[in-house]
Every structure is written in structure tokens, then in C-alpha cells.
Amino acid sequence: xxxxxxxxxxAASLVLSGCGKKNADGSSxxxxxxxxxxxxxxxxxxxxxxxxxxxxxxxxxxxxxVSGGGSGIGVAALINGTCDIANSSRKLEKxxxxxxxxxxxxxxxxxxxxxxxxxxxxxxxxxxxxEISIEQLAxxxxxxxxxxxxxxxxxxxxxGQDEIVRASRQNNSGxxxxxxxxxxxxxxxxxxxxxxxxxSKEVVDLVATTPSAIGFSGIGYRTDKVKVIKVAKKTGxxxxxxxxxxxxxxxxxxxxxxxxxxxxxxxxxxxKYIAWIVxxxxxxxxxxxxxxxxxxxxxxxxx
Amino acid sequence: xxxxAQIQPAPQFGETPFTRKKRRNExxxxxxxxxxxxxxxxxxxxxxxYLIKEGVSLISWEFLTTNPTGGMRKGGIWSALLGTFWLVGxxxxxxxxxxxxxxxxxxxxxxxxxxxxxxxxxVVNLAGVPSIVHALFGLGAFVLFAGMGRSIIAASLTLAxxxxxxxxxxTKEALAAVPRQFREACWNVGATKWQTIWRIVLPNSxxxxxxGVILQVSRTAGETAPIMxxxxxxxxxxxEGNLFAxxxxxQCMALSMHLFTVTTQVTNAPHALxxxxxxxxxxxxxxxxxxxxxxxxxxxxxxxx
Numbered sequence: 136x137x138x139x140x141x142x143x144x145x146a147a148s149l150v151l152s153g154c155g156k157k158n159a160d161g162s163s164x165x166x167x168x169x170x171x172x173x174x175x176x177x178x179x180x181x182x183x184x185x186x187x188x189x190x191x192x193x194x195x196x197x198x199x200x201v202s203g204g205g206s207g208i209g210v211a212a213l214i215n216g217t218c219d220i221a222n223s224s225r226k227l228e229k230x231x232x233x234x235x236x237x238x239x240x241x242x243x244x245x246x247x248x249x250x251x252x253x254x255x256x257x258x259x260x261x262x263x264x265x266e267i268s269i270e271q272l273a274x275x276x277x278x279x280x281x282x283x284x285x286x287x288x289x290x291x292x293x294x295g296q297d298e299i300v301r302a303s304r305q306n307n308s309g310x311x312x313x314x315x316x317x318x319x320x321x322x323x324x325x326x327x328x329x330x331x332x333x334x335s336k337e338v339v340d341l342v343a344t345t346p347s348a349i350g351f352s353g354i355g356y357r358t359d360k361v362k363v364i365k366v367a368k369k370t371g372x373x374x375x376x377x378x379x380x381x382x383x384x385x386x387x388x389x390x391x392x393x394x395x396x397x398x399x400x401x402x403x404x405x406x407k408y409i410a411w412i413v414x415x416x417x418x419x420x421x422x423x424x425x426x427x428x429x430x431x432x433x434x435x436x437x438x
Numbered sequence: 439x440x441x442x443a444q445i446q447p448a449p450q451f452g453e454t455p456f457t458r459k460k461r462r463n464e465x466x467x468x469x470x471x472x473x474x475x476x477x478x479x480x481x482x483x484x485x486x487x488y489l490i491k492e493g494v495s496l497i498s499w500e501f502l503t504t505n506p507t508g509g510m511r512k513g514g515i516w517s518a519l520l521g522t523f524w525l526v527g528x529x530x531x532x533x534x535x536x537x538x539x540x541x542x543x544x545x546x547x548x549x550x551x552x553x554x555x556x557x558x559x560x561v562v563n564l565a566g567v568p569s570i571v572h573a574l575f576g577l578g579a580f581v582l583f584a585g586m587g588r589s590i591i592a593a594s595l596t597l598a599x600x601x602x603x604x605x606x607x608x609t610k611e612a613l614a615a616v617p618r619q620f621r622e623a624c625w626n627v628g629a630t631k632w633q634t635i636w637r638i639v640l641p642n643s644x645x646x647x648x649x650g651v652i653l654q655v656s657r658t659a660g661e662t663a664p665i666m667x668x669x670x671x672x673x674x675x676x677x678e679g680n681l682f683a684x685x686x687x688x689q690c691m692a693l694s695m696h697l698f699t700v701t702t703q704v705t706n707a708p709h710a711l712x713x714x715x716x717x718x719x720x721x722x723x724x725x726x727x728x729x730x731x732x733x734x735x736x737x738x739x740x741x742x743x
Contacts, residue, residue, distance in 0.1 A: 170688060172588070180703060184673040185509050191675045200689045201673040202588075203703060217587060334702050356705050424509065 169404050174202040175209015175222030176309050177334050178252055178353040179393055182424045183222055186412055189420055193411060197404050203334075207307030213396050214238055219405045221396040224252060224309035224353075235398070242399035247409045250418070251427035253354040253377035253390040254313065257302075257342045257361045264290050266365035266374025269318055269388055275299055275349065276314075278324040285347065294346040301329035302338045302350030310335065313391050314351055351389075355425035379434070382427040390427065489720060493713030501714065505675050510700060511707050515715060517676045520683060521590075521690030522722070525665060526658045528594035528686065529601065534651045536598075537605030541647075544606070545613040546635055565603035572600040573664040581668055591686040593669030600664060601654040608650025612643040645737035652730035656723040662694040670695040672703070693719045 173183055180203035187199035202208075209221035214234045227235070227246070235244045256272065258264055264285075271288060274280035282288055284297045303325060304311040311331075319325060332338045335352040342350040343360035354377050357363055365374025368388045381387035395412070397405050411417050418432035427433075500514060507513035544561075548554040576596025586592040616639050624634040640647075662670075670692045676683035684690050697715045700707050 172689070177703070180672055181509055181705070187673055188507060188509070188675060198675060200671045202671045202689075203699070215582075217581075336703050336705055339705070358705055 169197050169402060171197060171199045171219045171402070171405055171408060172202075172212075172217070173199050173220045173222065174204065174212045174218045176206040176224040176393070177203045178206075178224040178308075178310055178355070179222045181355060182250075182393075182421065182426055185420050185424050186417060189416070190408060190411060193416070194404075194407075197408065199408065205305070205307045206309030206312070209396070210235075213244055213398060216398060216400070219397070219401045220409070221398075223394045223396060224391060225312050226392075226394065227396065235396075239399045244399060245397045245406075247395045247397065247413065248392050248429070249395050249409070249412050250393050250421045250429055251382050251390050252393050253382045253387055253427055254310065254317075254351050255354040255357060255363045255377050256366055256389075257339055257350045257352060257357075258364055259342060259346045259348060260360070260362045261293055261346050262290070262362065263293070264288070264364055266367055268367040268370040268372070268374075270370050272318050272366075273320065273323075276301060276303070276325055276329070277319045278326050280326055292347060296347040298347060300341075300345050300348040301326065302341045302348055303329040303331050304335075304338065304352075305331050305333055310352065314389075317389050317391075353426070357425060379422070379427050383430055383433055393426070486720065489713050489717050493710050493715070493717040496708070496710045496714035497717060502718070504678055506673070506696075510673060510704050511711070515693065515696060515718065516678055517674055517683075518691040518693045518696035518715070519718065520676065520681065521670070522659055522693040522719075524590055524684050524690060525594055525597060525669075525692055526655055528590060529597035529658050530651070530655065532595060533598035533602045533605055533654070537602045538609050538647055538651070540602075541606045541609035541613060542635060542640075545610045546631065546639065561603045561606050565607055567600075569600055569661050570663040572596055573667040575599070576664055577667040587687070588667075588669045588671075588689050589687045590669055590684060590690050593665040593690075594686075596664045596668045597658050597661060600661070601658055604657070605651055605654055608653075609643075609647045612646025612650065613639060615646060616642045645734045648737070649730050649734050652726060652733070655726045659719065659723055659726075660694055662692075662698055665692055666695060666698075672699055693722070 173187065176183075180201065183199075183201045187201050190197065190199060206223040206225055209218070209223050210227065210231050212218035213221035213227075214231065216238055221244075227244070232243070236242065256267060262285075267288075271282065274282040283299060285292050285299055286297050304314070315321065315323075315325070330341060332341060332350075335356045338350040338352045339356045339358060339361055342348045343358065354363070363377065365376050366388055367374040375381050375387045377387050377390070382390040395409055397409065413429060415432065418428040421428040421432075422434065502514060502519060503516050504514035505516050506518075544554065544558060548557070573596060576592060576599070580586050580592035580595050581588055584592075586595075620638050620642065621634050624638050625631075629637070669689050671689045672691075672695075674689060674691050693715060697712055697719065700715065701712045
């Protein structure tokens, strides 16, 4: 008899321990909370997180759920209809726009320009290089490019490791797409043997620990363990430091706009959220996180 | 030493090369086994010690009960901790009953024919499927096909599918450990199969069954791949102190995923943060395992054979 009791008790406790949750949740679940699924760009994910965190104090009823993965993941979610806001550090390609429009019965997803990201070129702090041109970068990264060693660029590495270790990104990343377009050239492939990292921070981390490495990532991922070098449009021209000012006046050659896409069927709260993002408080966070705000919100004394 | 000498009978024969060899081999075997144990135990202590040493400075009650703030660099891990609780609880609620009942059928009722042998083989093989494959299945079946979207329920179902084969296997093991004579005695006094299972087999194997089930908690809590695709998010703020801040249809944060994002994504996060998260995750798993061990020894003390 005791055995039966024990068994029954155990089984009951096992099952109830979790099922109780389900019941309680179904009824008392905060019905007034609206969840916004915000997914996409890895470059923007920290910024998106900072916005979500701050917006909770502005509109406590809206809970923004942020996921990363890459612009490609965001665009795919937009096309599949599984998000409220898709983050992308590149413009929708024509084909993607068509697919998304077809998904929403002819209505276009709404594009919001929410700021800029300057793509910084990172090297190890011990590397004496101070500036690099787009052409030189292309020779380092593209298939058949002629720069494989730092000495090819006239740089003598103090560590003695002359071989350039190239950090790159996985191919569904918006950063990868942009870099290919702006530096490598659309027709060219990346050189074999680059380290394709899965996130912007991983690129920076690799560069921080590898004296002979070079890598590219959003300026928001800058840390004091890496060096950001100036970039020149052409070899011979002066190198430009990435900053708010040089990004906005377009003198820094590798900066790109960041976008948020809202499906036409999205909840009205999504548009309200983005309206807050492109207003003063939202744009202040952009600056605080190390990205570049829209022109109207740039600090007057920005360098 | 004197005790030892007393117990040992006086050597009847002098030491021969054969006995010397025997003793030497015994020592060698013992040495090898001791080294093997050290190989397992020392790294374990090193890992745990290192994690705690690096992470302990951050851990406090506040760390456990507040949401991450300051771009996930400050604050605590509340939303991730609660997310892990929910994922583990819900998935166990699904996998434990189904897994245990399926094992009872397979062990007690199923006849030994080709079909059931195929089922058994499938269960064993399913237990060996990598979690990332389960993740893809979960994404296709629950998130997209069943229309659950990325949610706790979709993630829990994925985790449940992943743990179920192991629960079935361990439960079958526990059931098979009940001597056949127990069942035969029961049948001989006219009991049906179900009566035998309910009154004899289950009570005598419950400790083994529960151990198998509870050990799956650690696996569920640690998995990142299946939930990354099906319901875990990078960031989400929830009400602090409310155990029901998540609903089954919500997405959630999870400790394993949080550890991953903090190390791979958040710049300038405090050095101790990932270690603190790892320590909490480890403590959660060890706590559950400890409960399992205590529970089992308690149940075993009541066993009558």
C-alpha cells in the first residue's frame, strides 16, 4: 500500500510541478503586454538590445524581444512573416523585396533608416600600421589579390609574423555583403583561407589576440584591446578616421546606413517603437553605443 | 598494521615467484585505476574551482533576481534564469510521462517481434542524434509547420523530443532490473499485467526511473542549439520577482544562450560575467543532480530486496 502511495505521489508531483505552471499562465498571463519580435543584423544587435532596454521605461507595456544572427536571418524572418521588425545593416535586395511583397499580398515592407555604422578596420595594437587604402584592403581580401604579407604593404611587424591573418564574416552577414560590395568588388570572390567569424565581436576578439591579424567590423565593437586604423579612398590620399562627423559628411569611405524593416501587417506598436528610435532619446542611445546617428541628431561638436 | 597481521593466517608456504608476480600485478592494476580516477576527478575540480574563482565576485541574490541592464553588461540574469526554469520544467512535463509510459509498454507489453525490435533500435539511435539536428527538426515541425512560432512551447517540445529517447532507455533499464520472479509470483496469484506493473514493477523501479528522468534536467538546462532556433532570444526584459512572467507562447532568454551571447557578442562585458553565469548554470545542474541522488538513496532504503 505504501508503495502505491509513494508512486502516486511521485508521479503527481512530477507532473504537477510543471503543469501547474501551464494552467496559471493561461489565465493570469499579462494580456496587456505586447511583444515585438525584433530580429536580424548582428552589427545592430547590441544597439537593438540597448533600445529595447530603454524603451521598457518609456512604454512598459511593450516588451521588445531581440534576437541576432545576421541581417540575412532578419530578412528571412521578414520574408517568412515571423518577426515584427527586421534589422538589417544593408538595403533589401530587389529579389528579397519582391519575395516579401508577395508574402504580404502586394504590400511592401516599410523601410526605416535609423542610423549609420562606420565599418572600422581593426588591427592588433602592436601593429605599426596607421592607415590603409581601399585598394590595399582589396588586394588583401580579394581572390588573387597580391598582398599576403605585411611586408608587401611596407610594414615591418615587431612580432616577426609577417603572414596576414584575415578575419572576415560568414556569408549571410550584412557586414560581409557590404564589405564585398564596397571593398572587394561584387565580381570578385574573397581570398581562400580567411577566418570567417560568426559575429562582429568574434572578429574583434580574434584581432585582439593575433598580432598579425586584420579584420573589419562595426565601429560599435571597438575595444581598447584593438587598434582602429584610418582608411583612405585611394592610395596616396590622406586616411580618414572613422567618426560621427566623417561618416555623416561621407568622407569616411566605408560607412553604411542601418535599416529596420517593418512588415505591412505588423502591430501598430512596431511603428511607434521606431518613431521613438528616430527621435532624440533613441538617437542618443545610438551615439552612446558607438554608432553614428541620423544627421539631424549628430552632436554639434562632433569631430 | 597489527590488526592486519592478526587476520592474515601465517604463511603456509614460503613466497614463490608466482605469488610475488601476483602481488606486483595487483599493485600495477591498482595504480592504473587510481590514475584514471585522478584523470577524471582532478579536471572536474579544476573546472569547477576556476569557474567559481572567476565568477563568484558577481554572484549575489540581486544578480539572480534582476534583469540584465546596461547593454547586458550590468544587472543580473533573472530573465535568463527564469527562462531556463521554464524550458526545463515544460520539457520535462512533456517528455517524462510519455517517455516513462512508452518504456513501460516496450518493456512489459511489447512482444519480441521484428516491429518492436525496430522500435527499440530507433529509440537507441534517436538518443544519439546531435542536438543541432533536433533543433532543425523543431524549427521545421513546431515553429513553422505547427505555427507555434518561436516560443517556449516550441523550444520545450524540441527539448522534450531530444530527451525522450534517453528517458525511455533509462526507464527500460530500471524496469528490467526488477527480477522476473516478482512478476511471476504476482501473475500466479491471479493478478493482471496492469496490476503487476502498478503494484510490483513500478514501485520497485521508481528510484531508477526518477534518476533517469532527473538526470535529463542537466542535459536540457545546458543545451543551446535546440533553443536558439526555436525560442530563445538575445534579450528580453521581464517582470522581476514574478515566476509567471513568461507565458508558453512567449520567447525567453536562457542561461546557456545568455552565456553564449555575452561571450561572443557583448563588447566590454565584465570579465567575471560569463563565469558567473556558468557558475549559476552549474549550480542549477548540480543542485538537481544532488536532489536526484538523495531521492534515490531514500527510495532505495525502502526497497525490500
